Amino acid sequence: MNAPNPSETAFSIAAVERDTGLAKDTLRVWERRYGFPSPTRDANGERLYPADQVERLRMIRRLLDHGRRPARIVGASVEELSAMLDACLCPEGGTPAGRDDGLLQLVRLHRSVELAAALRQALMKQGLQRFVAETVAPLAAAVGEAWMRGEVDVPEEHLFTEQVQNVLRSAIGAHAASEGRPRVLLTTFPEEEHVLGLLMAEAMLVPEGASCLSLGTRTPLADIRSAAVSGGFDIVGLSFSIAYPARQAIEGLLELRALLPEEIALWAGGAAVRDKQKRLPGIHVVGDLEDTMAALLQWRRTHA
Amino acid sequence: MNAPNPSETAFSIAAVERDTGLAKDTLRVWERRYGFPSPTRDANGERLYPADQVERLRMIRRLLDHGRRPARIVGASVEELSAMLDACLCPEGGTPAGRDDGLLQLVRLHRSVELAAALRQALMKQGLQRFVAETVAPLAAAVGEAWMRGEVDVPEEHLFTEQVQNVLRSAIGAHAASEGRPRVLLTTFPEEEHVLGLLMAEAMLVPEGASCLSLGTRTPLADIRSAAVSGGFDIVGLSFSIAYPARQAIEGLLELRALLPEEIALWAGGAAVRDKQKRLPGIHVVGDLEDTMAALLQWRRTHA
DNA sequence: AACCACGTTTGTCCTGGACAAACCGAACTC
DNA sequence: GAGTTCGGTTTGTCCAGGACAAACGTGGTT
Known part of the structure; x- marks a missing residue:
């Protein structure tokens, strides 16, 4: 069962790229600079990454996604990485009590x-x-x-x-396609693949009688603009996952804001834009799902 | 409006990789071997691909997806490429008449x-x-x-x-979750991202009273097996888009067939496996949607 | 018609150097 | 105190040109 088959315990650089999301160039340059990873080589001189190093790389990747920088973590041991990962979780301390796991x-x-x-x-x-x-x-x-x-x-x-x-x-879909206001266009930027944020937003808005259209993920800016204008939408909603670089989100949102006519509101939600309201003039940052409902009520009050 | 802004008319190698799906290494080696593409360089010596070359690369990519080989097409002119693309379409001649476009x-x-x-x-x-x-x-x-x-x-x-x-x-979802037979597990292999084939199959089967569960795309083989066994499924259905390499599909299907218990049937559909029935013993190749219905009837007759 | 052996094509991997963009912290201003 | 500007450092991506194994087509054989 646990035969030490090398093909099961070691991975090519392409496999590691798939598994960890770290580019081949990055893996090679880390090896040169930090001495890690340190893959063995096959008969042909190609890198073979042992499973434990791939596991460490996965932990490193997760920490990078949370804003750490490579220099301090690429050389760290599994124990140190594990400690850092723990520190990232529940920064306020403690799992929400009574959550149904x-x-x-x-x-x-x-x-x-x-x-x-x-x-x-x-x-x-x-x-x-x-x-x-x-x-x-x-x-x-x-x-x-x-x-x-x-x-x-x-x-x-x-x-x-x-x-x-x-x-x-x-x-x-069970809610009859509504004609109600506001008309909301939902999507993400081209680099963002996560779709659940959009669906959750749509699921909150539709029962309130808003009419939503989701373009799905990865829509180019120009397409967002033309869909919003030609579809007569009142609001464009963007969703950002935690892994989306905050800087890029802000830049893209400001660009889109400039592209859209003034009368179309722009809402942004998700971890990457939380607490960035002050840097996003003319854009409504919705921190969580309740915020979304509040924003909807406010919109209706304003446009009564 | 049409200012010849270089940043709009020329693309970095990374941008071309995104747009065409051709790896950076591939783009560089084609340039070395075939003399195309022939990007200009920016001040820093980095490749800048003009828009028309990117367009040609896109056509080449499409032909590759249809089984052509690079040597004959990488050097071809736009006109020749266009002719080849036309030849790929409707090999039997003529668009289906009266199709609603x-x-x-x-x-x-x-x-x-x-x-x-x-x-x-x-x-x-x-x-x-x-x-x-x-x-x-x-x-x-x-x-x-x-x-x-x-x-x-x-x-x-x-x-x-x-x-x-x-x-x-x-x-x-509007069909009440059925308890009927057969119980069908639908998914794709890890390299296949297209989800519509799965949904179409599910949409054909559910109204017939079959109970379907879709795992979505990109499920590892081992996960398919364990889901099929532990969920008590009668049939596992795999979907392959036209871009999926036929060889890889056959290999994966045979491997999965060996992994699954005999009493669980394995169905495969999509362009990549059409006409490959003889190479897939023990696997039911469904050529199109009507085939799916026929297969369902046949299964019910066998398991009456 | 199906199968195998052989030469060719083709994508991926390698090394080691280079540089620009992103990032950090400190000094500075409102 | 909050925000901005500015050097210095970190870091990912790009380049060249060589190498090789896996995929592929072809022609001969059962």
Whole structure:
């Protein structure tokens, strides 16, 4: 069962790039500069990364996503990395008390059938908005933390995304296509692939009678503008995951703000833009889902 | 409006990699070997690809996806490439007569609002199965052809996928989660990102009373096996887009067949596996959507 | 018609050097 | 105290040109 088959315990540079998201050039230059990683070589002189080094690289990648810089962490031991990862979690201390980790366990154990069933059941019981606020959002946060800890990986994250997407899209579609105001256009910037933020926003807005259209992820700026103008939208909503570089988000938002006619509002949500309101004049930063509801009410008051 | 701003008419190698899907190493080695592309250089000696060369590279990429080899096409002129692309389309000659290209126009013109509305309307009128067979599938084929011709690009393809996904997922969700047989597990291999094939299959099967679970795209083989076994599925369905290398599909399918218990059937659909039935013993190749229905009937007859 | 051996094509990997953009912290201004 | 400007440092990406294994097509054989 655990035969030390090299093809199972060591990885080519291309495989490591896929697994860690670190470019081949980056892996080579780290080796040159910091002495890590230090892959062995195969008969042909090509790098072979042992599994434990790949694991360390994954931890490093997670820390980079949280804003650390390479110099201090590429040389660190597994224990030090682990300590840093812990420090990143719950900076205010302590896991939210009483959170239901049952769903998280289903994700971790790949229990796809049970997960799908449990999500549908929660939706029925809570209704769409409470389902999003009380089940999906906490679960997404829990999966994100587990990701940081290395307890979930790409396939688990994928399973989670897919099942939540299924449930949310069906529920959103069940609301009769509304003609109500405001008309909201939802999407992300071209470098952002995460779709759940959009779906959660849509799921909060649609039951309130807003009419939403999602362009999906990765829409070029010019396309956002033309869709917003030609579709007669009142609001454009952008979503940013935690891994999106804050600087790039701000730059892109300001550019889009300049592109859009004044009467179309621009809303931005997600970890990358939280607390950046002062740097984003003319843009409404929505910190969380409740903020979204508040923003909606405010818009309606203003445009009565 | 059309100021010859170099930053708008020339692209870095990284930008070309993103736009064409051709790796940086590949672009450099083609330049060395075939003399094309032949980018200019910026002040720092870095490659700058003019827009027309990027366009040619895109055409080349499309031909590669259809099985051509680089030696004959990398040196070709735009006219020759264009002729080859035409030859790839409708090898039997002639566009399907009377096809409704209205939806395709909406995709090409980025009319997201109208597209979403038209799709919903078609669904209402036709019902889920006919909608998939008569509207979605032809539209997907038309978008694929337009992609080959260069008339649609990433953003248009993305818009199309997103809107169809929305409509199909809500329609599928509207069917009460069925307990019926067979129980079908749907997914793709890790290198395959296209999700529409899965959704179309699910949309055909669910109204027949089958109970489907989609794991989404990019599921590792081992995860497919464990999900299929632990979920008590009767059938595992895999979908392959036209760009998926046939060789890799066959290899992966045989490996998965060996991994799965005998009593779980394995179905494969999509352009990459069409006409490969003889090379896939123990695997059911479904050529098109009607084949899927036939396969379902046959399964029920066998397992009565 | 299916299969295998052989030469060719083709993408990926290598080294080691270079540089610009991103980033940090300190000094400075409002 | 909050924000800005400015050097110095870090860091990712790019370059050249060589090498090789895997993928591919072809022609001969069963």
